[in-house]
Amino acid sequence: MLELKRGDFPRDFLFGASTSSYQIEGHSFGGAGPTHWDTFAATPGNVVGGQNGAIACDHYNRMDEDLDLLKDGGFDVYRFSTSWARVMPEGRGRVNAEGLDFYDRLVDGLLERGIKPAATLYHWELPAALADLGGWSNRDIASWFAEFTQVVMERIGDRVWSAAPINEFFCVAWMGHFLGHHAPGLRDVRATARAMHHVLLAHGRSIEVMRGLGMENLGAVCNLEYTVPVDGSDAAARAARTYDGFYNRFYLGGLFNRAYPADLMEDLDPHMPEGYRDDMDLIGQKLDWCGINYYTRKIVAPAGGPWPHLETVDGPLGKTQLGWEIYPDGLYHLLKRVHDGYTRDIPLYVTENGMANDDRVSNGAVDDKARIDYLNAHLARVKRACDEKIPVKGYFTWSLLDNYEWNEGYDPRFGIVHVDFKSLKRTPKASYHALAKVLRT
Numbered sequence: 395m396l397e398l399k400r401g402d403f404p405r406d407f408l409f410g411a412s413t414s415s416y417q418i419e420g421h422s423f424g425g426a427g428p429t430h431w432d433t434f435a436a437t438p439g440n441v442v443g444g445q446n447g448a449i450a451c452d453h454y455n456r457m458d459e460d461l462d463l464l465k466d467g468g469f470d471v472y473r474f475s476t477s478w479a480r481v482m483p484e485g486r487g488r489v490n491a492e493g494l495d496f497y498d499r500l501v502d503g504l505l506e507r508g509i510k511p512a513a514t515l516y517h518w519e520l521p522a523a524l525a526d527l528g529g530w531s532n533r534d535i536a537s538w539f540a541e542f543t544q545v546v547m548e549r550i551g552d553r554v555w556s557a558a559p560i561n562e563f564f565c566v567a568w569m570g571h572f573l574g575h576h577a578p579g580l581r582d583v584r585a586t587a588r589a590m591h592h593v594l595l596a597h598g599r600s601i602e603v604m605r606g607l608g609m610e611n612l613g614a615v616c617n618l619e620y621t622v623p624v625d626g627s628d629a630a631a632r633a634a635r636t637y638d639g640f641y642n643r644f645y646l647g648g649l650f651n652r653a654y655p656a657d658l659m660e661d662l663d664p665h666m667p668e669g670y671r672d673d674m675d676l677i678g679q680k681l682d683w684c685g686i687n688y689y690t691r692k693i694v695a696p697a698g699g700p701w702p703h704l705e706t707v708d709g710p711l712g713k714t715q716l717g718w719e720i721y722p723d724g725l726y727h728l729l730k731r732v733h734d735g736y737t738r739d740i741p742l743y744v745t746e747n748g749m750a751n752d753d754r755v756s757n758g759a760v761d762d763k764a765r766i767d768y769l770n771a772h773l774a775r776v777k778r779a780c781d782e783k784i785p786v787k788g789y790f791t792w793s794l795l796d797n798y799e800w801n802e803g804y805d806p807r808f809g810i811v812h813v814d815f816k817s818l819k820r821t822p823k824a825s826y827h828a829l830a831k832v833l834r835t
């Protein structure tokens with residue numbers, strides 16, 4: 395059972411669920427072009443089982459059923475993303491009318507059900523044609539992304555409740571270009587530094603385009619991790635500061651202070667694109683809200699080798715199916731830190747929070763008690779922030795559906811609704827029913 399009621403949160407507090415295009419839609423339908431995730435998954439060793447998003451949850455063909463789940467669950471708002479390669483198969487120029495129609499129907503379908511549409515323009519599936527040109531390491535991506543923004547928002551921008559250009563700058567840049575765990579699978583510090591800057595530059599250009607269209611309620615979505623040093627040594631403190639620098643402070647600094655953290659730039663500067671400081675006003679232009687995606691904390695230890703001279707170590711607390719340590723206090727601390735240190739008075743949203751769990755259907759039901767506990771613990775920290783007058787205005791659970799969890803394939807189940815990936819049947823889990831009970835009253 396969920397312990398909190400709607401009445402425990404401010405009157406204007408919204409409850410939502412999040413998904414993303416490539417993870418649920420089924421990319422082989424409707425004239426979508428190839429993406430760098432298709433390429434990445436087709437290369438041995440990158441994705442568990444070599445799985446890709448060709449069918450995923452078949453949301454493209456089952457949209458109405460899924461929107462009904464949102465409505466029946468009592469959700470106020472739905473956070474979805476628009477696939478660049480579905481709308482513009484080559485990333486530039488030609489528009490796939492069927493793709494644009496799909497998002498148009500999605501937005502209308504939400505409004506008809508009384509649900510606010512929260513759009514994210516980019517959640518990671520870069521058109522392969524743009525990856526060929528260097529993708530995020532090429533400065534031109536800011537202009538390509540501005541064109542995509544214009545095409546999508548000219549069509550749906552009049553009806554979406556909120557919009558954010560890019561999901562999780564850190565993952566786009568670092569997971570894709572430094573760790574090589576995500577597409578395009580590079581391990582290259584120069585490409586990483588460029589991607590870190592260009593992803594923010596693209597954000598800035600996209601915001602500019604949307605303002606030009608007269609849109610309001612525009613924000614940014616950052617994934618943040620609560621970072622702690624492994625012990626009391628100076629070396630551990632330095633390592634944790636570096637991790638916090640490239641994970642959290644780089645993006646928050648760019649977006650809200652118009653500057654990257656000086657300590658981090660001592661190491662990163664040689665790899666940055668020329669003249670990057672001239673872009674900071676564009677990057678740091680006014681936003682209406684900031685979204686925080688929160689999953690876990692990281693314990694950081696010093697290590698040898700080239701920069702960043704650190705490694706992360708296993709924590710002692712309970713773990714999810716993916717081995718992510720469950721640390722609800724981190725969510726409260728990050729909300730407070732972002733508010734006090736960066737965003738000041740603009741609203742904050744928890745735009746993603748949830749856990750992977752090895753959920754099974756038994757007699758037509760899924761008993762995901764662990765997820766209900768996770769929700770209770772994290773919502774209690776959100777409430778604490780609200781009680782302290784930090785302007786948190788909403789909470790989105792990740793995710794509505796079990797889906798394609800990127801390099802981890804289909805095994806990790808993050809949904810409040812179970813998806814059988816053979817029959818594609820949806821089965822609401824106990825967590826869905828628990829949420830619905832609270833949200834519908």
Ligand code: FCB
Pocket residue numbers: 414417561562565617687746792799800808
């Ligand atoms: C976030 C991503 C989302 C999903 C969750 C588990 O980093 O935004 O697509 O993979 O993690």
